[in-house]
Amino acid sequence: MATLNIDWERNGRQASYIHVPSSTNASAWQNLRIPVFVIRNGAGPTTLLLGGSHGDEYEGPVALSKFVHSVDPDEVRGTVTVVPAINLPAVMAGARLSPLDGCNLNREFPGRPLGTVTQRIAHFITTELVPRADNVIDLHSGGRSLHFQLCTLIHEQPEAERTRSFLAAAEAFAAPLTVVIREPHADVMLDDVVEKSGRLMLSSELGGSGIITPESARIGFEGLLRVLRHFGNLRSDNVPVTETPPSRIVSVPGPDYYVHADDTAVFEPALPLGSSVGHGTVIGYLHYVDRIERKPDPVLSPQSGLLLCLHGQGLVHRNDTLVVIAVDHAP
Numbered sequence: 087m088a089t090l091n092i093d094w095e096r097n098g099r100q101a102s103y104i105h106v107p108s109s110t111n112a113s114a115w116q117n118l119r120i121p122v123f124v125i126r127n128g129a130g131p132t133t134l135l136l137g138g139s140h141g142d143e144y145e146g147p148v149a150l151s152k153f154v155h156s157v158d159p160d161e162v163r164g165t166v167t168v169v170p171a172i173n174l175p176a177v178m179a180g181a182r183l184s185p186l187d188g189c190n191l192n193r194e195f196p197g198r199p200l201g202t203v204t205q206r207i208a209h210f211i212t213t214e215l216v217p218r219a220d221n222v223i224d225l226h227s228g229g230r231s232l233h234f235q236l237c238t239l240i241h242e243q244p245e246a247e248r249t250r251s252f253l254a255a256a257e258a259f260a261a262p263l264t265v266v267i268r269e270p271h272a273d274v275m276l277d278d279v280v281e282k283s284g285r286l287m288l289s290s291e292l293g294g295s296g297i298i299t300p301e302s303a304r305i306g307f308e309g310l311l312r313v314l315r316h317f318g319n320l321r322s323d324n325v326p327v328t329e330t331p332p333s334r335i336v337s338v339p340g341p342d343y344y345v346h347a348d349d350t351a352v353f354e355p356a357l358p359l360g361s362s363v364g365h366g367t368v369i370g371y372l373h374y375v376d377r378i379e380r381k382p383d384p385v386l387s388p389q390s391g392l393l394l395c396l397h398g399q400g401l402v403h404r405n406d407t408l409v410v411i412a413v414d415h416a417p
């Protein structure tokens with residue numbers, strides 16, 4: 087079982103570790119320690135902030151590290167619980183999946199109390215952190231293998247009123263895009279646990295390619311401050327954030343809006359993320375540099391819309407996602 091020693095009733099800033107027992111070839115009685123910060127100031131909403139679910143997505147850990155080391159507890163209302171690098175083994179390895187058990191944390195929910203390290207982390211979030219929260223923000227990006235136009239991400243809810251509250255949080259965050267999406271693997275994601283429990287869930291895809299840029303760092307951090315103010319967790323009316331245009335709300339209607347690679351090749355993008363495209367617009371080229379007879383193939387847009395996501399690295403393999411197209415959301 088994973089454990090955490092925190093006094094949830096105490097005001098001020100507390101820092102502690104989630105302890106997760108882990109036994110490996112190199113370390114028989116290893117005890118993994120995942121940093122947790124709890125900032126509480128009296129009654130009010132509770133918001134859980136998570137980063138580093140996938141270890142090659144740096145925008146969340148950076149935004150949350152900045153927040154916990156700069157926030158004045160007197161400016162907080164209610165409770166903000168922050169885990170900057172929830173899948174710590176993966177973050178410290180710079181890898182999407184945990185090197186300890188090969189598991190993908192955001193495909194292991196609701197988790198298992200006596201499972202592998204990653205399954206125990208998932209179970210701890212499900213049973214100890216989510217039930218204490220009104221709102222959950224889980225910051226992701228495209229990692230090494232994908233690169234997104236900076237966006238927050240919500241799932242459409244069965245009740246229109248709940249979808250509206252999720253959208254209002256995304257609009258407060260004010261990333262350039264807000265994506266309303268259905269995901270095929272939703273049943274094993276944290277989002278499903280939070281949404282089924284009736285709480286508010288906001289996720290993001292803040293860039294990717296396994297790098298962090300000044301822009302993705304700024305939008306991640308400032309968006310976080312804006313949404314915490316929206317929830318009523320930050321008192322101050324002068325949260326120092328850049329004036330930001332409203333987020334454009336888009337959706338990915340279905341599988342026809344994706345392009346997958348058919349072969350191993352080097353991908354040359356021809357358009358920047360966020361570009362408007364028509365059906366058949368050339369988005370880039372695939373170069374088969376291992377073959378003398380094969381000319382480059384154009385990669386064509388399967389739909390009209392906006393270029394939401396491109397492959398994050400030059401080299402692509404068969405079945406990799408190359409392109410995702412979004413369209414303006416029609417509720």
Ligand SMILES: [Zn+2]
Nearest residue numbers: 140143226227
């Ligand atoms: Zn992720």
